[in-house]
Structures are given as C-alpha cells and as structure tokens.
Amino acid sequence: MTDTTPVTAAEDVHDLRPPRNQWWDVWDQFKSHKGAMAGMFVFISILLFVFAGPWVWQVDPGLIDIRSRNQGSSWAHPMGTDQLGRDLLARMMYGGRISVAVGLTAMLLGLVLGTLIGVLAGYFKLMDGPLMRVTDLFLALPLLPLLLILVTLFRDPLEGAFGQAAGVFALIVVAIAVTSWMQTARIVRGDVLALKEREFVLAARSIGTPARRISTRHILPNVMSPIMVSATLGIASAIITESALSFLGLGFPPDFPTWGRILYDGRDWIEQYPARVVWPGVLISLTVLSVNYIGDGLRDALDPRIRGR
Amino acid sequence: MTSPRKALVEVRDLKMHFPISGGLLRRQVGAVKAVDGVSFDIFEGETLGIVGESGCGKSTCGRAVLRLYDITEGSIKIDGTEIGTMGQGQLRRMRPKMQMVFQDPQACLNPRMTVAGIIAEPLDEHGKLSGKAKLDRVYELMDAVGLNRNFANRYPHAFSGGQRQRIGIARALALNPRFIVCDEPIAALDVSIQAQVVNLLEKLQDEFGLTYMFISHDLSMVKHIADRVAVMYLGKVVELAERDELYERPLHPYTEALMSAVPEPDPAIEAKVERIILRGDVPSPSNPPKGCNFSTRCPKVMDICRKLDPEYREARPGHFVACHLHDAGIMDNQTNAGSAGAPPRNEHKQQGEDA
Numbered sequence: 125m126t127d128t129t130p131v132t133a134a135e136d137v138h139d140l141r142p143p144r145n146q147w148w149d150v151w152d153q154f155k156s157h158k159g160a161m162a163g164m165f166v167f168i169s170i171l172l173f174v175f176a177g178p179w180v181w182q183v184d185p186g187l188i189d190i191r192s193r194n195q196g197s198s199w200a201h202p203m204g205t206d207q208l209g210r211d212l213l214a215r216m217m218y219g220g221r222i223s224v225a226v227g228l229t230a231m232l233l234g235l236v237l238g239t240l241i242g243v244l245a246g247y248f249k250l251m252d253g254p255l256m257r258v259t260d261l262f263l264a265l266p267l268l269p270l271l272l273i274l275v276t277l278f279r280d281p282l283e284g285a286f287g288q289a290a291g292v293f294a295l296i297v298v299a300i301a302v303t304s305w306m307q308t309a310r311i312v313r314g315d316v317l318a319l320k321e322r323e324f325v326l327a328a329r330s331i332g333t334p335a336r337r338i339s340t341r342h343i344l345p346n347v348m349s350p351i352m353v354s355a356t357l358g359i360a361s362a363i364i365t366e367s368a369l370s371f372l373g374l375g376f377p378p379d380f381p382t383w384g385r386i387l388y389d390g391r392d393w394i395e396q397y398p399a400r401v402v403w404p405g406v407l408i409s410l411t412v413l414s415v416n417y418i419g420d421g422l423r424d425a426l427d428p429r430i431r432g433r
Numbered sequence: 434m435t436s437p438r439k440a441l442v443e444v445r446d447l448k449m450h451f452p453i454s455g456g457l458l459r460r461q462v463g464a465v466k467a468v469d470g471v472s473f474d475i476f477e478g479e480t481l482g483i484v485g486e487s488g489c490g491k492s493t494c495g496r497a498v499l500r501l502y503d504i505t506e507g508s509i510k511i512d513g514t515e516i517g518t519m520g521q522g523q524l525r526r527m528r529p530k531m532q533m534v535f536q537d538p539q540a541c542l543n544p545r546m547t548v549a550g551i552i553a554e555p556l557d558e559h560g561k562l563s564g565k566a567k568l569d570r571v572y573e574l575m576d577a578v579g580l581n582r583n584f585a586n587r588y589p590h591a592f593s594g595g596q597r598q599r600i601g602i603a604r605a606l607a608l609n610p611r612f613i614v615c616d617e618p619i620a621a622l623d624v625s626i627q628a629q630v631v632n633l634l635e636k637l638q639d640e641f642g643l644t645y646m647f648i649s650h651d652l653s654m655v656k657h658i659a660d661r662v663a664v665m666y667l668g669k670v671v672e673l674a675e676r677d678e679l680y681e682r683p684l685h686p687y688t689e690a691l692m693s694a695v696p697e698p699d700p701a702i703e704a705k706v707e708r709i710i711l712r713g714d715v716p717s718p719s720n721p722p723k724g725c726n727f728s729t730r731c732p733k734v735m736d737i738c739r740k741l742d743p744e745y746r747e748a749r750p751g752h753f754v755a756c757h758l759h760d761a762g763i764m765d766n767q768t769n770a771g772s773a774g775a776p777p778r779n780e781h782k783q784q785g786e787d788a
Contacts, residue, residue, distance in 0.1 A: 146547065323540040327604070330501055331555045332528030341554075345545040428545060428588035 153425035160421020166414035170407065174220030185214040185381055194397060203403055206389065216403060219381035224411065226293065226366045226382075230300035231358040238305035239351055242312025243339050247320055256313065263306045268372075274299045275374045292376050296369060300362050308354045315347040349423050356419030360412035383408050441612055441644050442475040442498065447507035447517075449490075449497045453719060465719045467493040469668035470507075472745065475612070480638070480645040482659030482676070484652060484691065488715060490668040491648045492536070495614040498646065499531055500524055511612060529559050529608035536617040538597035542589040548575075548600055549585040555607040574603040577640070578633060595626035599633065606637065614646045619654060627651075631658055652695045656680055664688045667726040668718055670745065674752040684754040686733050687711075725757070737763060 154160055189209035196204045203212035245255040283291035328338050367384015369375035376382055383404040390400030424430045450464035467490045475481045483491050497504050500516055509517040516527055535541035542551055552571045556562055562570055572582050578599040589597055598618060605613055619627040637643060649655050655662055663673040672685040683689045690709040697703040711730045716722050722729050728738040737757055745755040757763045
C-alpha cells in the first residue's frame with residue numbers, strides 16, 4: 125500500500141511561525157467583541173472617575189454646608205447636594221473607590237475560594253463529601269446573623285491591627301467572600317466531575333502528569349466559562365451586599381461615603397429629590413453591566429473553538 | 434521471527450475488578466470482573482493484537498497494563514521492572530517507557546491547548562529540554578507522524594479525525610517509549626483514514642523499534658498489523674497464538690465463531706461461507722457463569738464446561754488456549770463425546786484467506 129503521509133513539511137519552512145503566546149490570540153478575539161470593548165471603555169471611565177476624579181474635582185466630600193443643602197444640579201454642585209449640604213459629586217467619587225474596591229476584591233476572593241473548593245471536591249473523591257457538606261452548610265446559614273456575628277467578633281481587633289478604614293475594608297471583603305463562594309464551588313465541582321472522566325485527562329495521567337498539574341493545566345482552563353459568568357455576577361452582588369451592610373450599620377461608619385450608603389441615605393428623600401438615588405443607582409448598574417460584558421467577551425476569547433470566527 | 438526473543442512486557446494473572454456499591458450504606462455488593470486473570474507476554478519489537486467483542490475487557494486490560502488503574506491482583510513486568518504494585522510517584526519515572534494512543538481522537542486532546550502544547554506536554558513533564566530544543570523536538574515529531582509544521586499553533590478542533598490521531602501518536606512518541614498500547618486507535622476513523630494510521634504505526638514501529646499492544650475489534654486490521662493475536666472473552670484470554678496459526682487453525686470455539694464473521698471480499702467464496710452464529714448475549718461480567726465463561730453460548734459445550742473452568746494451557750507450541758476440548762486429560766475421560774467436537778471443523782476452516 126502506498127504511504128500517503130504528506131511530506132510537505134520541509135518545503136514550506138520559510139513561513140513557519142514559532143508558537144506565540146496564546147494571550148495574543150485571546151486579545152485579538154477580545155478586540156473583535158464589540159460589547160466587551162464598550163464594556164471595557166465604560167469600566168475604565170468609571171475607574172478614572174473614582175480614582176482620578178478627586179484630583180480634578182477638589183471638594184471635600186465630608187464638608188458640611190448646611191445652608192446649601194438639598195440643592196439640585198448647579199455649576200457649584202454638578203450632582204447637587206444632600207440633606208447636610210455635602211457635595212454629591214465628590215461623595216460619588218470617594219464612595220466609588222470603596223464600592224469598586226470592595227466589589228472587585230470580594231469577588232476575586234470568593235472566586236478563588238469557590239474555584240479551589242470546587243476543584244478539590246470534584247477532583248479528589250475523598251474530599252468530595254466533606255467539602256460539599258460544608259458548602260451546603262454555608263448555603264443553609266442565614267446570611268445576616270452570620271455577618272452580624274462576624275462583625276461584632278472581628279471588628280475591633282481588625283480596626284486595631286489595620287486602622288479603621290483598612291480594618292473595616294478587610295472585614296467586609298472577607299465577610300462578603302465567605303458568604304458568596306458556594307454557587308461557584310457547586311458549578312465548578314459539577315464541571316470538574318464531568319471533565320476528569322474525559323480521555324485527555326487520562327492521557328495526561330498516562331504521560332505521568334501529577335494531579336496538581338492536571339488540575340491547573342487541563343481542568344481549570346476548561347471550567348473557565350462558568351467561572352467567568354459567576355465572577356461577573358459576583359461583583360454586582362458584592363456591591364449590593366456592601367451597601368446593605370453599611371445600611372445596617374455593620375459596614376463602614378456613616379460618614380464614610382459608599383455608593384450603597386449614598387443610595388440608602390437618598391431613599392428617604394426619593395420623592396422630593398429623586399436624583400440623589402438615581403446617580404448612585406446608575407453608577408452601580410453601569411459598573412455591573414460593563415463588567416458583565418467584559419466577562420462575556422473574555423469567556424468567548426478564552427475558548428479556542430469560538431476564537432477566530 | 435527473530436530467534437532470541439526477549440519479553441518486554443510480562444503480565445501474569447492480571448485482575449481488574451471494579452466494585453459495585455449498593456444499599457443504604459453504599460457497601461460493596463459485588464464487582465465487575467472486567468479483567469479476570471489474564472496472562473501474556475509481549476516480545477520486544479512485536480505487535481500483540483487483542484481482539485474480542487465489546488465489553489470483553491480489552492480496553493481495561495490495556496489501561497491496567499499501563500497502570501492507569503490500581504489493579505486488583507496480578508503482576509506486570511515491563512522490561513524486567515515490576516510495576517503492578519508500584520506507587521504512582523515511582524510509576525511516574527517509568528512512564529517515558531510506556532505510552533498510550535487513545536481510541537477517541539476527539540476526546541483525547543485538550544481543546545484548550547495548541548498542537549505544540551499537546552505534543553510538548555510529555556517533554557515538559559519528563560524532559561529537560563528548554564525553549565528552542567523543545568520546539569525542535571516538537572517539529573521533529575510532527576514530521577515523523579506527517580503533520581505540517583505550520584499546524585503547531587492550531588487547536589485540536591481545527592483538525593480532522595485522522596490528523597488528531599496523528600497528534601495523539603506524536604504525543605505518545607515524544608519520550609521515545611519502547612512500548613505503546615494502542616487502544617482501538619482506528620475505531621473512530623473512517624476506512625480510508627484507518628489504513629493511513631495503521632501504515633503510520635507500522636512505519637514508526639520499523640523506525641523506532643516499538644512494541645505495540647494493539648487493541649481492536651477489527652479482525653482484518655489486526656491480521657494486517659499483529660504478529661501474535663490474543664482473543665479475549667468476558668475478561669479472560671481464551672486463545673493466544675501466532676497470527677497465521679490463529680487465523681487458519683483456531684482452536685477455541687469462540688475464536689472459530691469470530692473468524693467466521695470476518696467478511697470475505699470474493700462474493701463467490703462469501704456465498705459459501707458458513708457463519709457460526711452465536712446465540713444469546715454475553716453474560717454479565719459481574720456475575721460470570723460457573724465453569725467456562727463461554728459455556729452459555731458455546732456450540733460445542735460439554736457437561737464438564739458448566740462445572741470446571743478450563744485451564745489456560747499450551748495446546749501446540751506457542752499456541753495457548755483455554756478450552757476443555759483441547760485438554761488431553763479431560764478429553765480421554767469424556768468417553769467419546771470428544772471425537773465429535775475436538776478436531777476443527779473443516780467447513781469453517783480459513784475461508785480462502787490465503788487459498
């Protein structure tokens with residue numbers, strides 16, 4: 125029988141490209157996702173607004189000017205003032221720093237925790253039972269009493285150790301992360317259970333790849349899509365939970381502006397001055413929406429089957 | 434055959450039982466005896482074909498030999514080293530010697546890795562090659578299996594089944610193994626590609642002096658590639674012999690039935706072929722019949738077959754079979770029932786394969 129093996133390899137060596145870093149392919153694909161690029165633009169604008177904004181708009185967000193309270197938009201106060209005459213634009217900028225930081229860090233922490241537990245439970249049969257029962261336990265716990273206990277127990281020591289702002293920040297981030305990793309863990313575990321029976325994992329074992337590298341090289345990249353989805357949803361719920369905590373007096377102190385706090389403060393005045401609720405609401409929604417689109421684009425870009433289409 | 438043959442792989446009494454748990458407390462209530470006491474040698478440089486119907490334990494046997502499972506019992510020696518009881522850590526150092534080509538080229542490649550990444554994975558794990566040298570080795574392997582070097586940056590989904598199987602073969606070759614288990618490497622490919630892949634495997638065997646354990650249910654393909662053939666039925670090897678010997682003078686009734694099922698290209702001969710149609714289904718491997726596993730379907734069944742499990746013995750030089758029909762001691766005791774069944778039936782002989 126004739127050997128049909130193509131022997132063309134040697135002939136076209138001249139246009140041989142060395143393997144390039146796959147992140148370039150990811151970026152190429154990401155750029156072609158219009159929603160993701162728009163989301164990225166909006167998200168970067170929000171970041172600039174909250175982090176670079178205070179250099180341009182140099183007004184103290186805590187300055188009380190009782191005579192100019194409850195004002196609408198004007199040149200002196202583009203977003204108006206609140207019931208104590210504090211400038212809303214400055215408060216939105218400072219508050220955004222905390223909200224965005226809390227949202228991102230809590231999401232990342234919850235994601236790492238959830239993914240870790242999901243992969244361990246899915247991949248190692250012995251840990252599956254105990255870890256998933258712990259997950260069930262956390263799902264069954266009533267959230268607010270748990271947070272209450274966390275805050276009362278750890279607030280003072282943390283404030284003592286890191287200072288007031290950093291202490292409360294660490295506490296809130298950890299509290300939100302600890303109560304929000306369960307969905308991710310469950311989704312990841314389910315995917316890992318299916319993936320680890322695939323033949324390419326068996327192939328990796330036949331090569332002699334140890335379990336920890338199988339999970340990072342073969343399992344994790346393949347559960348990226350559900351992780352991305354729960355990450356983008358996680359930011360939204362982290363920002364909302366933070367505002368709920370602040371509202372209950374468990375989060376940052378009342379004179380500390382956060383988007384959630386401003387929203388709750390404005391709630392009493394919603395009929396007279398709706399703008400006071402609309403501004404923080406719009407910013408929270410925009411953040412969540414833009415992060416969602418970025419996550420969507422990233423998920424598509426990370427999948428080689430969709431890439432280049 | 435070469436005269437001083439050295440056994441590269443020695444398998445003795447290999448058992449692989451998968452537990453069945455049931456009941457409220459998930460206690461073990463039984464076991465699927467996927468491989469139940471299998472012994473064979475594979476000599477250096479040869480191809481041992483393993484054939485048998487679906488579910489007879491061929492693939493499990495192949496995976497157990499590479500210790501992808503923790504085996505229940507038995508001994509596996511590769512190149513003189515006992516690996517049957519070795520821990521996975523020690524086993525890792527043995528891995529470069531033994532590799533595997535998988536059945537489903539679609540599933541055996543990670544969809545998120547490039548071809549270069551897939552072929553380089555064994556080099557990453559075991560080799561000390563870095564950067565340029567590793568890339569050169571990957572290109573060398575791609576040349577060896579006939580893949581264009583420009584494909585290195587592509588992902589598995591962009592390839593056809595045959596090309597994917599080539600990627601899988603290149604990965605298996607990366608560490609210069611001596612022994613490769615081919616687990617139905619051609620079952621998922623269409624016929625024109627099957628020939629390409631089998632020829633590639635033969636070419637690589639000549640080039641690198643490889644030893645294959647070739648698992649397949651395609652009898653004509655096994656006849657093409659294998660030097661010796663083992664027939665499995667319900668977790669046991671029922672017959673093992675040189676290829677021509679087995680295809681021309683099968684001893685075990687199950688092998689006879691298998692051989693009679695091989696399609697014959699010449700319609701004149703095909704019309705005359707008498708097929709041995711086996712009745713009934715394969716018994717469950719979790720509850721095999723008493724006595725000979727094949728006794729429930731055997732056309733030549735005797736009383737003793739339902740009571741006593743036949744021993745696996747050498748009936749002719751180099752021709753092993755597990756059947757009471759070929760056990761001289763038992764056949765003498767069977768007054769004259771043996772004379773009806775013992776000699777291979779003429780009408781089923783060879784079907785013109787080499788007439």
